[in-house]
Each structure stands twice: as C-alpha cells, then as structure tokens.
Amino acid sequence: METARTERTQQWLAAHDLDTEGDPEEAARDLMPEILRDEELAPADKLELGLGLLEILDTYWATVELRWFVNAAQDEALPATFWQAIREHLEQPKASEAVLQSLWADWFEDITTVERAFTEVLAKDTAALGDAGDALLHRAAAVLKISGPVPWKLKYPIYTAALDVERLRPFVYFGVLYSFHDVYGSLEIAPALELLDRLDLPEDTEHLADLRTALQEGHANHHRR
Structure with missing residues (x-):
C-alpha cells in the first residue's frame, strides 16, 4: 500500500542519505530509530514518516517501533492518526501481514x-x-x-x-x-x-x-x- 506518506518518507530518507535497500527487517531496525530521534521533527511528523516506512517495508519491526512510540504519546491525536492508518491497511483486499502479526501478537495479547x-x-x-x-x-x-x-x-x-x-x-x-x-x-x-x-x-x-x-x-x- 502506497500513500502520500510513502513519498514523504522517501524524500526524508533521500535528504538524510538513507535508503531501504537490503533486508526489510534490518532496514526497519536501522531506519525507524533514525526517524524517531530526529529532533527537527514534531511527534506528528515522526509518526507520519514511521507509517510511511511501514508502507515501504511492510515489515513487523516497523510495527514494533510504532507501537512503542504511540503507547508513549502524550497527544491523543497521535493514536487517532495511527489507528486510522491501521484501519486503512486492514481494508485492503490483502491485509499487511506485518500489521496482522502486530495486532495478534502484540496489541491483542x-x-x-x-x-x-x-x-x-x-x-x-x-x-x-x-x-x-x-x-x-x-x-x-x-x-x-x-x-x-x-x-x-x-x-x-x-x-x-x-x-x-x-x-x-x-x-x-x-x-x-x-x-x-x-x-x-x-x-x-x-x-x-x-x-x-x-x-x-x-x-x-x-x-x-x-x-x-x-x-x-x-x-x-x-x-x-
């Protein structure tokens, strides 16, 4: 699934000389922390880029980092944005396996x-x-x-x-x-x-x-x- 978030995330990665090449799970482990510790980004922007990275990589580790970030959020607007994005993933004819695994093994358990x-x-x-x-x-x-x-x-x-x-x-x-x-x-x-x-x-x-x-x-x- 690709959205405007995908393009925005790709632009951010290019601006920071980063890419998603190689194993998707390893890329998520490397790139999600880079996004979330960027002090020039507001929390809402970090979430948007993180969701964009999930769209690009469709890998479980991206959902792990997003879960930690959302659960620690002080602004209720962030969980609202996150859950809207998750609903959109689930509404595709074939839902993201990474999102399904995250819901089943992390959120639901x-x-x-x-x-x-x-x-x-x-x-x-x-x-x-x-x-x-x-x-x-x-x-x-x-x-x-x-x-x-x-x-x-x-x-x-x-x-x-x-x-x-x-x-x-x-x-x-x-x-x-x-x-x-x-x-x-x-x-x-x-x-x-x-x-x-x-x-x-x-x-x-x-x-x-x-x-x-x-x-x-x-x-x-x-x-x-």
Whole structure:
C-alpha cells in the first residue's frame, strides 16, 4: 500500500542519505530509530514518516517501533492518526501481514492494550456491519480471523453481529477456532457452541468435528486441555 506518506518518507530518507535497500527487517531496525530521534521533527511528523516506512517495508519491526512510540504519546491525536492508518491497511483486499502479526501478537495479547486496539480496528463499527461495503468487510474478516487472544466479553458481541453477514461467517468460525487453539485464546464454551450451531456449517468443515467435541467435553482451550 502506497500513500502520500510513502513519498514523504522517501524524500526524508533521500535528504538524510538513507535508503531501504537490503533486508526489510534490518532496514526497519536501522531506519525507524533514525526517524524517531530526529529532533527537527514534531511527534506528528515522526509518526507520519514511521507509517510511511511501514508502507515501504511492510515489515513487523516497523510495527514494533510504532507501537512503542504511540503507547508513549502524550497527544491523543497521535493514536487517532495511527489507528486510522491501521484501519486503512486492514481494508485492503490483502491485509499487511506485518500489521496482522502486530495486532495478534502484540496489541491483542497485551491486556493493557487489547480493548483499545480491538475497539479501534473493529468493535466500534459493529453497528455498520450489516450495510458494510468492501472496505469494512475486508477489515472485519481480517480482524475476526486473528481475534483469538481478545477477551471473550469483548469479541462475542461482534461475533454475534457478524453472523448476519454471509461473507463474514467463515471468519466468525476462524475466530472461534483460533480462540480455542491460540495459546492465549479466550473462549466461553456454551456461547461458542451456540455460535457454531448458528453458523450452520457443513459437517465436513475442517476441524469442526474436533472443535465441537472438545467444547462439549468442557475444554475451553487446546493448550489447557
């Protein structure tokens, strides 16, 4: 995904005799600190350039540095800008793997950030799912699939709302499945079984029979079975 941020970041890199050549992960480790410690940049400009570098490199380490920066921000405008950019990444036909990994492994697994993150990327748009266009449906599908670590009380209302959207039903199933299989997955057995029943999936759906059996036996998580 390229935006005006991409061009601005490329201009900043060129002005500082820096480039993104070589391994993207190593480039992110070298370049993100250069951006964030540039004293001539205001915090909002550092965020814009950091987001531009994420667009250029599409690598996980860029999301790590951005997360640290945003979590330390004193100005609420910075998280607002950050989350808008993340939503735009998720609304692409193929979401950034780096952004998905960051949400799943960092934001959603951290109890101090999961509620804000999940709200920003999906929960606050729950009421719009029924009339959603492609952009929101792309985002909802991406988030549902990686929502395993999100506390059940936060995601269950979204799972329920998404049942009414045919395109999202497979991703509700993935959400329940990974809620069971993720190390930090969060699941409540009775409502999870109810969701599976309401999804009305073909009996030969991959992993469905094993998942249903495990839940009926009283297991809420594969790793604590």
